[in-house]
Amino acid sequence: MPAAWAVRAARLVDCRPGEGRALCWSFFGFFLLLAGYYVLRPVREEMGVQIGPDRLQWAFTLTLAGMLAIVPLYGWAAARLPRRALLATAFGITALVLAGFQAWIAGGASPAAALALFVWVSVFNLVIVSLFWTAMADSFAHAQARRLFGMIAAGGSSGALAGPMITAFSVRAVGVHGLLLVSAALMLLSLLCILRVVDGHGPADVGQALGGKVLAGLAEIAASPYLAMIALAIVLQSVLGTFVYFEQARLVRAAGLTAETRTQLFALIDLAVNLLALGLQALLAGRLMQRLGLGVTLAAVPLLLAVPLAFLAAIPLLATVLVIQVVSRAGGHGLMRPAREALFTAVERESRYKAKNVLDTVVSRAGDALGAWMHAVAGLGTPGVALAAIPGALVLAWLGMKLGRHYQRQVAQTAAASGMDEVDTGARLATRAAK
Numbered sequence: 001m002p003a004a005w006a007v008r009a010a011r012l013v014d015c016r017p018g019e020g021r022a023l024c025w026s027f028f029g030f031f032l033l034l035a036g037y038y039v040l041r042p043v044r045e046e047m048g049v050q051i052g053p054d055r056l057q058w059a060f061t062l063t064l065a066g067m068l069a070i071v072p073l074y075g076w077a078a079a080r081l082p083r084r085a086l087l088a089t090a091f092g093i094t095a096l097v098l099a100g101f102q103a104w105i106a107g108g109a110s111p112a113a114a115l116a117l118f119v120w121v122s123v124f125n126l127v128i129v130s131l132f133w134t135a136m137a138d139s140f141a142h143a144q145a146r147r148l149f150g151m152i153a154a155g156g157s158s159g160a161l162a163g164p165m166i167t168a169f170s171v172r173a174v175g176v177h178g179l180l181l182v183s184a185a186l187m188l189l190s191l192l193c194i195l196r197v198v199d200g201h202g203p204a205d206v207g208q209a210l211g212g213k214v215l216a217g218l219a220e221i222a223a224s225p226y227l228a229m230i231a232l233a234i235v236l237q238s239v240l241g242t243f244v245y246f247e248q249a250r251l252v253r254a255a256g257l258t259a260e261t262r263t264q265l266f267a268l269i270d271l272a273v274n275l276l277a278l279g280l281q282a283l284l285a286g287r288l289m290q291r292l293g294l295g296v297t298l299a300a301v302p303l304l305l306a307v308p309l310a311f312l313a314a315i316p317l318l319a320t321v322l323v324i325q326v327v328s329r330a331g332g333h334g335l336m337r338p339a340r341e342a343l344f345t346a347v348e349r350e351s352r353y354k355a356k357n358v359l360d361t362v363v364s365r366a367g368d369a370l371g372a373w374m375h376a377v378a379g380l381g382t383p384g385v386a387l388a389a390i391p392g393a394l395v396l397a398w399l400g401m402k403l404g405r406h407y408q409r410q411v412a413q414t415a416a417a418s419g420m421d422e423v424d425t426g427a428r429l430a431t432r433a434a435k
Contacts, residue, residue: 016147019144019148021200022139022140022197022200023148023151023152025193025194025196025197025200026136026139026148026152026155026193026194026197027151027152027154027155028155028193029132029155029190029191029193029194029196029197030132030152030153030155030156030159030190031155031156031158031159031162031190032159032186032187032189032190032193033128033129033132033156033159033186033187033190034129034155034156034157034159034160034163035159035160035162035163035166035186036159036163036182036183036184036185036186036187036190037121037125037129037159037160037163037183038159038160038161038162038163038164038167039163039164039166039167039179039182039183039186040098040121040163040179040180040183041121041163041164041270042164042167043117043121043176043179043180044117044118044121044122047114047115047117047118047121051111051114051115051118056372057369057372057373057376059115059118059119059122060242060365060368060369060372061369061372061373062115062119063118063119063122063123063365063368063369064362064365064366064368064369066119066120066122066123067123067126067361067362067365067366068362070123070127070361071217071218071357071358071361071362074090074127074357075217075354077089077090078354078357083135083138083198084195084198084199086131087131087135087191087194087195087198088191088195090127090128090131091128091187091188091190091191092188092191094124094127094128094184094187095184095185095187095188096184097120097124098180098181098183098184098187099180099181099184101113101116101117101120101177101180102177102178102180102181102184105117105176105177105180106175106177122365123361123365126360126361126364126365127357127360127361128187129360130356130357130359130360130361131357132190132194133341133344133356133360134344134356134357135194135197135198136149136152136197136341137341137342137344137345137356138198138349139197139198140345141345142342142345142346142411145341145342145345146286146289146290146294146342147286147289147290148286149285149286149289149338149339149341149342150280150281150282150284150285150286150287150289150338151281151282151286152338153277153281153285153333153334153337153338153341154278154281154282156333157274157277157278157281157333157334158278160270160274160277161271161274161275161278164270164271166182167179170182217351217354217355217356217357217358218355218358220351220354220355221355221358221359221363224347224351224355225406226346226347226403226406226410227347227351227355227359229399229402229403229406230340230343230359230403231359231363232399233298233340233396233399233400233403234340234359234360234363234364234367235363235364235366235367235370236367236392236395236396236399237302237332237336237367237396238364238365238366238367238368238370238371239367239368239370239371239374239392240302240305240328240371240389240392240393240396241328241329241332241368241371242367242368242370242371242372242375243371243374243375243385243388243389244321244324244325244328244389245325246371246372246375247321247382247385248318248321248322248325250382251316251318251321251382252265252318255318269322269325269326272326272330273325273326273329273330273333274330274333276326276330276334277329277330277331277333277334278334279334280330280331280333280334280335281333281334281338284334284335285297285334285335285338285339286338288300288335289338289339289342293404293408294339294342294343294400294403294404294407295400295401295402295403295404295405295407296400296401296404297335297336297338297339297400297404298335298336298339298340298397298399298400298401298403298404299396299397299398299400299401299404300331300335300397301327301328301331301332301335301336302393302394302396302397302400303393303394303397304327304331305324305327305328305331305389305393306390306393306394308320308323308324308327309324309386309389309390309393310386310390312324312382312383312386313383313386313387313390314383316381316382316383316386321382336400339400342407343403343407344356346407346410346411347410
């Protein structure tokens with residue numbers, strides 16, 4: 001019976017011989033990683049309340065500054081440390097810093113501690129999630145990524161559902177500050193799973209450092225039209241997401257709800273986002289990427305968003321903003337993120353570890369900060385923001401289609417240069433798994 005169940009599950013996700021073990025370790029690694037983050041998410045939101053909504057754009061700006069400070073440090077480490085050691089160092093530092101914050105806020109969070117923790121959680125989340133997907137892009141071939149990345153992302157969404165439940169059941173026992181240690185433990189368990197993937201299915205030279213210059217990631221983005229296009233898409237998606245986030249905050253505040261009701265509302269939004277994202281990742285993302293390509297997968301969500309944005313411009317209702325928030329976040333996690341990660345299977349390994357990290361961290365947070373200040377300065381009101389977002393969504397869809405075509409060219413060039421097709425590349429992983 002267990003064997004029959006495993007066969008049916010493998011068919012459901014199109015998992016082929018030699019891939020099952022790597023898929024399982026990847027799934028549970030991302031599950032633990034996002035569970036650890038979502039244990040902390042309510043703590044970060046509480047720190048945001050203490051900072052104050054009128055000063056949040058400064059917190060966003062400090063987060064960007066933190067990213068800019070980390071980039072050269074990460075570039076230095078990536079150039080000198082073997083990839084296995086790079087993963088262990090990044091996750092280990094994250095756990096140690098969380099333990100330090102636990103000691104700092106144990107007696108209550110000062111304004112400085114609240115701001116520092118808000119910024120750190122916002123920074124480390126992007127860094128380690130980016131590093132996780134880098135390891136995945138390093139361990140799976142082009143065709144495998146299109147089939148399996150949706151299911152791996154589903155592991156993260158499952159963790160995103162489990163994290164708040166862990167918080168709800170444990171916060172009375174360990175306190176708010178104790179949740180930081182719970183998160184640190186989950187991060188370290190995630191590291192163990194990721195290392196199993198890297199050791200068993202990663203490239204043969206995983207024990208070697210990448211070499212190169214500290215700021216190689218920035219230079220590669222500037223020199224590569226493909227990476228520059230990805231950067232533009234990330235900035236545009238972040239700006240649009242920030243617009244929706246600020247409009248949601250404004251309309252919820254104007255609704256006159258109690259603090260408890262607002263908390264319940266945000267919890268329901270997170271639940272809806274993660275459930276929808278999980279369904280998209282497990283049932284649709286892989287099939288869509290494999291059958292229609294990455295371009296269609298990347299373009300589907302922004303095209304869909306144009307409809308409720310037009311409705312919001314005409315009738316600025318809180319309910320419409322909440323629908324847009326759920327669709328944009330769930331579609332981003334469920335479809336766009338797996339497709340975007342698959343784009344990096346077509347670039348050189350150094351670009352995955354250096355340029356990709358810059359894109360996922362600095363470029364993403366730069367988009368957040370840009371969107372926050374654009375919203376604050378423009379003062380357009382909800383209809384104006386919605387009208388401004390519609391062409392942005394259409395441009396993002398166009399960029400998605402263009403990236404999909406560029407990806408196909410990159411794959412063809414890589415296959416021609418190496419003398420292999422995608423089946424040959426996938427067979428490399430199956431052979432290593434069998435060994």
